[in-house]
Amino acid sequence: MDTVPHTFVIAGGGTAGWMAAAALSRFTPPGTRIVLVESDAIGTVGVGEATIPQIHNFNRALGFDEREFLRATRGTFKLGIEFDGWLRAGERYMHAFGPIGRAHGLLPFQHYWIRARQLGFAKPLSAYSLNETAARQMRMQKGRTSVGIELPYAYHFDAGLYAAFLRDFAEARGVRRVEGVIASVERDGESGDITALALNDGERIEGTFFIDCTGFRALLIGEAMEARFDDWSAYLPCNRAITVPCEGVAEITPYTRATARKAGWQWRIPLQHRIGNGLVYCADFMSDDEAAETLLANLDGEVQADPRPIRFTTGARRQHWVGNCLAVGLSAGFMEPMESTSIHLIQSAISRFLSVVPGGRADPATIDWFNAQSRFEWERIRDFLVLHYTANQREGEPFWDHVRTMDLPDTLSAKIAQWKATGFIHREHEELFTEVGWFQVLAGQGVKAQSYNPLADALPESDLRAMLEGVEGALDAAVQPMTNHTEFLQSYTGGMVRTEIPA
Incomplete structure (x- = not known):
């Protein structure tokens, strides 16, 4: 050649x-x-x-028709990720796409939410998220809603x-x-x-x-x-995974689920024709056989293939x-x-x-720039993932005790300290996850801010109550006319879901 x-x-x-x-x-x-x-x-x-909303930029740049793409990949819509049991067993929260609440004056929403929580009337963040409200009700819609924004979404495929x-x-x-x-x-x-x-x-x-x-x-x-x-094993010690697809169920959830297990976590990704499942775990705290048994015991339907092990660092x-x-x-x-x-x-x-x-x-300078940008992006994503592990309260479980007490990257320690002190969240340069994403995980994982920006006190308490109630009511009203996700997907793609792919 x-x-x-x-x-x-x-x-x-x-x-x-x-x-x-x-x-x-x-x-x-x-x-x-x-x-x-x-x-x-x-x-x-x-x-x-499972993807995040930035996938739209890639697909649109290539000129893909969304309906054709969803049919070809057996894709479904994704409004966020549910984390089940990461704080404590039986408790869950969602990292949903899109805004949480609304800013007021000079301050983002989290300062008003922290103040309202200290006053005793703030609800969980789910009440102030359009995406989570829709996801919990199994709803989906494209186009502008009554609150003036569209549902931000990604895909499972x-x-x-x-x-x-x-x-x-x-x-x-x-x-x-x-x-x-x-x-x-x-x-x-x-x-x-x-x-x-x-x-x-x-x-x-x-x-x-x-x-x-x-x-x-x-x-x-x-x-x-x-x-x-x-090697980042000191921060993210899981080093193995096992994957298996299973039959789907009639209702396709418009969100990914990540469920905490004994020594790691299990993913559930709903597609049109099946559900993708996997268990990420640390071999120091769980054997391969136990991991396989755990995964196979927690599936929605019949297994469609042999479990596949993956080892990684x-x-x-x-x-x-x-x-x-x-x-x-x-x-x-x-x-x-x-x-x-x-x-x-x-x-x-x-x-x-x-x-x-x-x-x-x-040019070497161009290569150096590329590598510096890549390293920054990867390290900040790493910090965000580590937060999910270290901010847990699953006491008495060896793996979770270990990740809760491990040393943290300085960049993550600073972010947590800033939040705890004053509810401040800073998005550094162009790091992937926004202040809203950090807010949801910090709050969902039970990391409490001790204070908030005092400018939030300028809003009278009665107005603060009215603001939160108004946001919640508007989101509920926006979601009610939406279509069931499975029905929307079937109508949008022009085909039946939960059918087998031809051999």
């Missing part, structure tokens, strides 16, 4: 590989060559079937079907797929750049830029380019871009899917890369 000025070689398929291929095929100039190397003999992890959907899109735009197993990675003796991938059948795939989507193996960024991996590459090699997806790092960030991190890496895509050899 002759090298041309612009040849992108993507090593590995799956969600990461085909998202990269689709984006490059859509946005790179005519004449750019894009080759994706994957093997049907090598499976993909296949988790990350079959990751394998999404990869196939993206593959069709990319191949229709000239992406060449090569079936093969990578035997070795060839590098230039002087620059250290990758020059070609040697396949086990003798074929050589040459290129000018290489994207590593080989998953945990990280054949390019790790083995060839020797990018260091930072939480962490990230110190450099996601080295020379002419970029890591995307699991080759860049791994964090638990409790907040559905896996696909977003793929999308984010691709978007960041497209903003500085090199026409030739990349």
Whole structure:
């Protein structure tokens, strides 16, 4: 294969590989060559079937029709994530998309909520969330509601079907797929750049830029380019997962569920044709057999496949871009899917890369900028995930006692301290999770703010009561006309749900 000025070689398929291929095929100039190397003999992890609203930006940029996308991926709508038992067994809260309450004057809503709670009349945050109110009532609607905003939503979908959907899109735009197993990675003796991938059948795939989507193996960024991996097990000690699909139920919940278990947590992701399930756990506190028994004992329907184990180490590459090699997806790092960030991190890496895509050899300053931005994003997401664990009150359970008392990143400790002192939440630069997201998890996990901004006292107590009651009443009224989620999904996609995919 002759090298041309612009040849992108993507090593590995799956969600990461085909998202990269689709984006490059859509946005790179005519004449750019894009080759994706994957093997049907090598499976993909296949988790990350729940998303966050930023997925709309990617799908819209590629010009996808939403109805077609939902039909092709057997997708459903997602309004938030329910956390069941993370504070204490039997208690639950939701990290819902969209605003909570409404700001007043110079202050965000949390200061008024904290004041009202101290006065004894604030309700749980669910009363002031449009998305959670709709999710609890199993409702869905597109378009503006009576409170002047739309329901922000994401999707649940079959990751394998999404990869196939993206593959069709990319191949229709000239992406060449090569079936093969990578035997070795060839590098230039002087620059250290990758020059070609040697396949086990003798074929050589040459290129000018290489994207590593080989998953945990990280054949390019790790083995060839020797990018260091930072282990975050001290903060996120879970190191194994087991996954299994099961039959669905008649009512499709418009939210993901994350349920705390003995030594980790279980996810439940409702699709049109099945429910995706998995148990993330720490092998130091739970055996593989016990994990499998726990997962299989807590399913909605009949198992549809054999349980599949996954071993991982939480962490990230110190450099996601080295020379002419970029890591995307699991080759860049791994964090638990409790907040559905896996696909977003793929999308984010691709978007960041497209903003500085090199026409030739990349400038070192550009690479340094990319790596600094990536590290900041990953570390702030890590902090948000750690908060769910460390702020628990499941006393007497060894795993939960451990994560409650472990040392925390300084950045997270500062965030918690600021909240506890005055109810202040600061979104640093462009970190993924907003003040509203932090507010919901801090409150849901029982982390109490001792005070609030005194400017909130300028609002008379009677007006504060009226404001909270008004928000709650308006949200209830906005949700009542909405359609049942399952019925809405069926009508919107123009087909039946809970049907099998043709073989």
